[in-house]
Amino acid sequence: MASCVVAIASFGCGGGSGSDPDGPGKPGTGGSGGGDTGGGTGGGGGPCKPKTCESEGAECGWIADGCGAILICGQCADGQTCGFAAQNRCGACQPKSCEDLALDGHRACGQQLDGCNKPIDCGSCGEGQICGDGKRNLCIEAKDGGDLGVECKTRDQACAQAGIECGAASDGCGNLIECGSCTAPATCGGTGVHGKCGSVPACEPKTCAQLGYDCGMAVDNCGTVIDCGPMACGAGKICGGGGANRCGEGGGGHHGEACPGGDLTTVTGTVYTPAGANGDPVYGALVYIPSSLGDIPAFPTAATCDRCDTQVPPRAVAHAVTGPDGKFVLTDVPSGTQPLVIQIGRWRRKVDIDIQGCQENRLTAEQTRLAKRHHEANNYDNIPMIAVSTGDVDALECVIRKMGVDDREFTNPNGTGRIHFYKGKRKAGAQISSSTPGEAQLVASVNTLMGYDAVLLACQGGETTRDAADVARLVDYTNAGGRVFATHFSRDWLRYEQPFSSSANWTGINNGFTTATGRIDTSFQKGRDFAEWLRLVGAGTNAGGNTEISITEARQSISTVASAQRWIWLPNNSDHVQHMTFNTPMALPPAQQCGRVVFSDFHVANGSFNGQTFPRECGSGGLTAQEKVLLFMLLDLASCIQSEDPRCRPACRGPATRWASSAARPVTAAAGC
Structure with missing residues (x-):
């Protein structure tokens, strides 16, 4: 089962390598750096080593990774329930019929639980019988006009006997008793345990200092992008050169050549729907140059948690998110033939572009459209299922x-x-x-x-x-x-x-x-x-x-x-x-x-x-x-998931950023406020 991280600490510029000229392979492994995940200490402490769903044996529900992030460990297959067998483990629950619930010749009656926490109605009893003996919802012979002196379970008794605090339990007289509801954001079974209230704990936002960052854009552990000083690095240093979101002299990946007069090598264009120039501009598309083809991630073959704070490959040379007019600018990029990736959600296209140094390189609509076909020109081109x-x-x-x-x-x-x-x-x-x-x-x-x-x-x-x-x-x-x-x-x-x-x-x-x-x-x-x-x-x-x-x-x-x-x-x-x-x-x-x-x-x-x-x-x-x-x-x-914050358009600017229009927003981290 696929797992997904729903709170990520940052996008740093790490090391690592990897390539696959024939199609998507495994992404390159990121280099080390303080604060690489939520619990990192920065500098000499080394990165936090997060737990995974696999290391904890969690098949479903959520777990904390120990580094400040929450992992969603997937869903159970149809017919299985998370927490049925054990916490965060799927169990095959076989629902029982009314016939299965009969006991010692007594037919089941009234409202029952089918053994999988779903109510079923087993109907009323025959003439001369009543439903329930105070223990089970079974048909028994009436006595003295139907008065057996049977005491039905109280709510507290029924719920205590079932060992649950939410959901339904039988009162022993043909009825189901609701054992309580959960206060939002908790849900019944929300921690992966049947009949227990629980929820993912509220995250605690972290500052740049707590994360050990001194430059670039980061995520505060609660899905909010924070500015750790995009222009804070001194002469001769780059953000990421000293590790994830740390200033340093190297390790930051490709950069454009030195140009006379302080000019920069840029790539500009407009992302269009697959119809190209006959189509419409695409808002919110991610455009980037990967450091290698191996850094273009393969898409999972199932629906997964695709949040905006996990979309950009950590070692992308340059990237931007398009505005309403579909325009983008990539600044300070390397010259020569480079791969360009255009993506919105799982719509993706990869093209090779020739970049001339120390000038603006304007791309055509044919170069910057989305793919018309799955694997149109290469195995990176993708159309969602x-x-x-x-x-x-x-x-x-x-x-x-x-x-x-x-x-x-x-x-x-x-x-x-x-x-x-x-x-x-x-x-x-x-x-x-x-x-x-x-x-x-x-x-x-x-x-x-x-x-x-x-x-x-x-x-x-x-x-x-x-x-x-x-x-x-x-x-x-x-x-x-x-x-x-x-x-x-x-x-x-x-x-x-x-x-x-x-x-x-x-x-x-x-x-x-x-x-x-x-x-x-x-x-x-x-x-x-x-x-x-x-x-x-x-x-x-x-x-x-x-x-x-x-x-x-x-x-x-x-x-x-x-x-x-x-x-x-x-x-x-x-x-x-x-x-x-x-x-x-x-x-x-x-x-x-x-x-x-x-x-x-x-x-x-x-x-x-x-x-x-x-x-x-x-x-x-x-x-x-x-x-x-x-x-x-x-x-x-x-597109990737983010909250619709009413306050702002993200101010995610990188050093020496230039805009082709007011709507183009080059970013150095996830798009989100």
């Missing part, structure tokens, strides 16, 4: 096609493509062929879901009853780092079951508005960047200082958000929310969240697509303004 549950009245898959992804990437799950089709349960949309499976195959197993980086749930024209176990598997998937995008009536995955239902105040209203004006929520930085991006691509207009969009067939599913982040709302129609997001696990603080859920209360395009064969439902032409809104959201869905 995406499952699409198609809907009769929505065609989410068409946004991916129109952004420039090759049609050969759209296949059935047993095909070689990266975009897999499943037919929706209530009324499906398009299909690849008559053998396209139903969505039941997708949600029947956590293992199947975990094979996808994202799951798209298109509107099917109405709600359908969702099995609670299917919803629970979707929750487990997102808690482990999976991403979910649902539109309109696919709210039935979010509206009825905790914890997703607590994300918003759901109205239950089915009708909507033929056309409506949506306003962008700019109370947080990414919302402000989204508004700017919409205006740049011609999908948004400036109305009295507000960015607004025109929405066809807007709906009224949500009145207000609760724990979610609002992005778009209807100022002229009771302020109904049109687009929201929330990160998961919902009970954990932002620095420890791994997955994301997106809900849009409007469609890509209206129509009836049931039974159509892809790509007929997509029509011809480019993205409409409404589709561009969802394009931004699909790429943001794939």
